Amino acid sequence: MSHTTSGDGPRQSSLxxxxxxxxxxxxxxxxxxxxxxxxxxxxxxxxxxxxxxxSLATSAGMTHAEAVAWIGQPFNAVLLxxxxxxxxQHTASGLQVVIEDYTHNEWAKIALLLLxxxxxxxxxxxxxLAVLRIAV
Amino acid sequence: xxxxxxxxxxxxxxxxxxxxxxxxxxxxxxQVYDMLQMSSALSISHRITxxxxxxxxAVMVWWLVAxxxxxxxxxxxxxxxxxxxxxxxxxxxxxxAWYHTxxxxxxxxxxxxxxxxxxxMYKTGRAVLIGTAALTALTWLMLLISW
Numbered sequence: 001m002s003h004t005t006s007g008d009g010p011r012q013s014s015l016x017x018x019x020x021x022x023x024x025x026x027x028x029x030x031x032x033x034x035x036x037x038x039x040x041x042x043x044x045x046x047x048x049x050x051x052x053x054x055s056l057a058t059s060a061g062m063t064h065a066e067a068v069a070w071i072g073q074p075f076n077a078v079l080l081x082x083x084x085x086x087x088x089q090h091t092a093s094g095l096q097v098v099i100e101d102y103t104h105n106e107w108a109k110i111a112l113l114l115l116x117x118x119x120x121x122x123x124x125x126x127x128x129l130a131v132l133r134i135a136v
Numbered sequence: 137x138x139x140x141x142x143x144x145x146x147x148x149x150x151x152x153x154x155x156x157x158x159x160x161x162x163x164x165x166x167q168v169y170d171m172l173q174m175s176s177a178l179s180i181s182h183r184i185t186x187x188x189x190x191x192x193x194a195v196m197v198w199w200l201v202a203x204x205x206x207x208x209x210x211x212x213x214x215x216x217x218x219x220x221x222x223x224x225x226x227x228x229x230x231x232x233a234w235y236h237t238x239x240x241x242x243x244x245x246x247x248x249x250x251x252x253x254x255x256x257m258y259k260t261g262r263a264v265l266i267g268t269a270a271l272t273a274l275t276w277l278m279l280l281i282s283w
Contacts, residue, residue, distance in 0.1 A: 014155035021151060039247060042240050049237065053230075057279040061218065064207040071203055080200075091190045098183055127197040130204035 034093060041090040048083040068134055077135035081128055088124035092117055174261050182239040185232040192229040230275050235268040 014021070055070075062070070070076055095116045103109040150158050195217075202209040216222045242260050245251050251260055 016155070021155070039244065042244065046237070046241070049233070053233070053275060054278070057275050058282045060279045060283040061214065064203065064210040067203045067210060071200070087193055087196075091186075091193055094186050095190055098187060123194060123197045127200045130197075130200040133204045 034096075038090065038093050041086045041093075044082070045086050045090055048079060048086065051079060052083055071131060071134045074135065077131055080131045084124055084127045084131070088120045088127075092120035095120075174258060178239060178261050178264065182236060182243070185236040185239070188229065188232040189236055192233065195225075195229075227272075227276065231268060231272045234271045234275070235264065238264045238267045238271075 055076075059066070059070070071080065096113060099109060099112045099116060103112055152158050199213050199217075202213045217226060242251075242264055245260070251257060
């Protein structure tokens with residue numbers, strides 16, 4: 001193949017077709033989706049988490065009645081549900097990357113990835129159910 | 137390239153612009169970095185504090201579920217969180233949470249394309265450490281005043 005100096009196309013010095021080059025070089029299913037969702041959830045979690053920490057830190061030693069009243073307020077319940085959903089989305093995707101990077105045995109990795117997803121989903125559902133039971 | 141022993145090797149195969157194959161290093165390569173360097177130390181700390189926070193989310197779930205269950209279950213959480221071990225755990229969690237938050241903001245700033253040069257990187261790194269100490273102290277000041 002001759003190298004062209006005119007035109008906008010990239011220089012190609014290999015006879016291989018572009019498809020043949022990338023074949024077997026790994027998944028191209030979702031691209032940057034996972035990375036991007038981590039940023040999106042992190043931006044949403046910034047105000048939500050600071051609101052939650054400040055709310056709890058300024059009312060330490062709440063009685064049960066006070067805690068139920070606070071969780072039950074619609075404004076707080078909505079923000080809590082958002083916080084729970086985003087926290088476990090962000091936690092699951094963050095721990096997933098840590099597992100992928102440091103687990104070398106393929107089966108152990110798959111088992112840990114599934115365990116991570118399962119635990120995050122169950123904890124998230126349990127927390128959401130608790131908020132809904134109090135607020136609804 | 138013969139057979140792959142680790143599926144991650146697939147992500148390490150790249151092509152130079154002239155088409156020849158190159159094996160790219162995997163990014164969190166703990167063995168090759170000097171952990172006394174601020175850049176590497178803060179980087180791995182972001183992961184560690186994120187993992188600590190993941191444990192902390194379980195306490196949030198416990199607290200919410202206990203509140204929904206009733207006064208006796210809620211009393212048990214409040215007792216644990218107010219105990220010596222609980223306070224120690226919460227203090228560590230607060231510091232880890234603030235570190236992960238501030239280092240996360242630093243990452244978002246990098247994602248926006250700013251702050252990659254070494255002097256700025258050291259400056260923002262120090263700011264994260266000082267900010268973590270200050271905000272952790274402030275959180276506990278708020279907590280102790282309201283307690």
